[in-house]
Amino acid sequence: MCLAPVEIATVSAEKVNLLSAYKIYWYLNSVGMRYLCPMKLIDTHTHLYLEEFEPDRAEMIGRAVDAGVGIMMLPNIDSSSLEPMLKLAGEFPGHCFPMIGLHPTSVKENYREELSLVEKMLQAKNFYGVGECGIDLYWDKTFAREQEYVFRHHIELAAGSGLPLVIHIRESFNEVIRILKDVNNPHLKGIFHCFSGSVEQAKQATGLGFSLGLGGVITFKNNKMQETLKHIGLEHLVLETDAPFLAPVPYRGKRNEPAYIPLIAEKVAEITGIGVEEIAEATSANAMRLFFPEGKAYKTEN
Numbered sequence: 001m002c003l004a005p006v007e008i009a010t011v012s013a014e015k016v017n018l019l020s021a022y023k024i025y026w027y028l029n030s031v032g033m034r035y036l037c038p039m040k041l042i043d044t045h046t047h048l049y050l051e052e053f054e055p056d057r058a059e060m061i062g063r064a065v066d067a068g069v070g071i072m073m074l075p076n077i078d079s080s081s082l083e084p085m086l087k088l089a090g091e092f093p094g095h096c097f098p099m100i101g102l103h104p105t106s107v108k109e110n111y112r113e114e115l116s117l118v119e120k121m122l123q124a125k126n127f128y129g130v131g132e133c134g135i136d137l138y139w140d141k142t143f144a145r146e147q148e149y150v151f152r153h154h155i156e157l158a159a160g161s162g163l164p165l166v167i168h169i170r171e172s173f174n175e176v177i178r179i180l181k182d183v184n185n186p187h188l189k190g191i192f193h194c195f196s197g198s199v200e201q202a203k204q205a206t207g208l209g210f211s212l213g214l215g216g217v218i219t220f221k222n223n224k225m226q227e228t229l230k231h232i233g234l235e236h237l238v239l240e241t242d243a244p245f246l247a248p249v250p251y252r253g254k255r256n257e258p259a260y261i262p263l264i265a266e267k268v269a270e271i272t273g274i275g276v277e278e279i280a281e282a283t284s285a286n287a288m289r290l291f292f293p294e295g296k297a298y299k300t301e302n
Helices: 005-009 013-018 021-030 057-066 079-091 111-124 144-161 173-183 199-207 225-229 258-272 276-291
Strands: 041-043 069-074 096-098 130-134 165-168 190-192 210-214 237-239
Touching: 041 237, 041 258, 041 276, 057 069, 057 258, 069 079, 069 258, 069 276, 079 096, 079 111, 111 144, 130 144, 144 165, 144 173, 165 210, 173 199, 199 210, 199 225, 210 276, 225 258, 237 258, 237 276, 258 276
Parallel strands: 041 069, 069 096, 130 165, 165 190, 190 210, 210 237
Antiparallel strands: none
16 A cells, blocks of 8 residues: 555544455545555456466466556356356455356356356355356357346346446347346446447447446457547446456467556557546546445455
8 A cells, every 4th residue: 555644544444444455545536635656457357267377376466466456356157167266266355356147158058057056156155246247149149049038137136236247248239238228227237348349339338327348459450449439438448358368469369367457558548648547547446336336345255
């Protein structure tokens, strides 16, 4: 932490007990206090529990923290990823925070069993989001109908728990928008993961109260999202890696990791003409409001 004593003294003991370093940071900023401090960044979508990180997982998380990425949100995939994800969150409390959901590409013949496990775990453990969920029509459309059923069920779970939805939209943006409009719940919130659509699509998503997840793709040459980004306010943006996938330039094609979030922030700053510090502050504040809203304890146990 880099808080001056006079600033710490202005925060009650109760506040200090309730707020993490990040919570204190955003609390002080909310009451108009500023101070010099390294950028605080949040990776809102990273699969650090996958086997690609087995050789150096602890070192990789250390690199992220050193790079200013102190919070890493972990979306679940399916029953096979649940145990390693929870184990990782337990090993790195205060840095790694789990979500619960069934990835659309994992929707197969046993989707009801998988959904039952999601429901059971949501009641038994502390999670910070519902996802990764959504619809994927890129790889296989065999279970397209079942994917929609599962996504609608995730929407119900998010609405009932008050947790944000983290939505997978590969080749399915129109389908996802149709379902969200059909559900018509103004209290839903969340993230359109790996968003790279048009200005019109961005406005549709943000008009429904959702944030746009920007990852390594924004650094790729001739990516259409670079033009879209010029027309979207910072209040709608969060940063993500989707590690180990979609590493930003100059690491494209290699294993991605949260320590590369600053590269994404720098590219967003370059495109928008806004300072990288402001990009970091705004996107991290947006993520904090989604995953750690007022009244939700910043727990580190599971």
